Amino acid sequence: MRIDIITVLPELLKSPFEASILKRAIEKGIVEVHMHNLRDYTNLSYNQIDDYQFGGGAGMVMMIEPIDKCISALKEEREYDEVIYMTPDGETLNQKIANGMSLLNNVIILCGHYKGVDQRVRDMFVTREISIGDYVLSGGELGAAVLCDTIIRLIPGVLNNETSALTDxxxxxxxxxxxxxxxxxxxxxxxxxxxxxxxxxxxxxxxxxxxxxxxxxxxxxxxxx
The missing domain is CATH 1.10.1270.20 (tRNA(m1g37)methyltransferase, domain 2)
Structure with a gap:
């Protein structure tokens, strides 16, 4: 399985994949996890990836163009089974969802920030929206790490005893x-x-x-x- 995570804070995501089960899964070649800094896909000054929302209101919105460039660049290299957006208003992650996603080959996970992404991103690219609970985090990175952990540990060869996950x-x-x-x-x-x-x-x-x-x-x- 290959997981591509789109984020504005890749450093926040590194730790979970540098230890324990997730690290072993990567070292064994069972899974690939790649992080893509969204700021690398903007031409605006100060690597800007957000702007004020139309209609007024508090909070910034992640712009469509950098996200479009990043997802399009990834899709030029391979086909993806899912483009997942981590958002509080998505379907709540559970074991059934994790079981199904562990069977996929290529997945993109988009981490939101601020007030979220321009709605057109969700309309054009996102195939599934997932929440890890009825609360709001500063960004989608921690939710993405939780999602990856639930998925990766189910892939055959990751756990030393594969029947362990079946009794969770x-x-x-x-x-x-x-x-x-x-x-x-x-x-x-x-x-x-x-x-x-x-x-x-x-x-x-x-x-x-x-x-x-x-x-x-x-x-x-x-x-x-």
């Missing part, structure tokens, strides 16, 4: 069951005996029951269907 919360619309490791007893608190029994069918049934009970208690909205 939300994969089957349930929260994950509680997990334990050594020691079996700590300050009087014991690991449930079933997990030490070696009876794997019963252990699996226990985990399923725990997942359902936790979901019913903490996120009953997930059980609405």
């Amino acid at each position: 919360s939300f994969q089957d619309d349930l929260l994950a069951p509680p997990v334990y490791t050594r020691p079996a007893e700590y300050k009087g608190m014991k690991v449930p005996e079933i997990l030490l029994s070696g009876n794997f069918p019963k252990i699996e049934k226990w985990r399923e029951d725990q997942a359902y009970d936790r979901t019913k208690k903490l996120r009953p909205d997930l059980l609405k269907d």
Whole structure:
């Protein structure tokens, strides 16, 4: 998979891709992540990429021309499955969306700033708009990093144990069951005996029951269907 991120703050995005799972995925050649500074695509003084909005009002708007130049240049090199705009009014990211996007080959992620992008950018180029929650960030970079992490960890070969992702919360619309490791007893608190029994069918049934009970208690909205 190749991910091209269009941003005005590429330095803000570097850290997540220089550590842990994302770094290993890049080093293995499983995924490519490229960052494109939008200011490289403007001819205006001071590398301007925003302007006042028509009709008045507070806040600047990202102009269409630099974004058009950047996306067009990328599309000259390859075809893209999606052009994603990170925006608070997009569809809320969930595990189902991440699962589907992990199967794509080439993706562009556009990070908004200020009051957002000129609407014509959304009309002309954007194929999908995604939000990571009902709140507003200073820009789309952190949301883009979250989106990339959710996608990349699902790609075969990224995790050391590929079945791990299949048992994560939300994969089957349930929260994950509680997990334990050594020691079996700590300050009087014991690991449930079933997990030490070696009876794997019963252990699996226990985990399923725990997942359902936790979901019913903490996120009953997930059980609405």
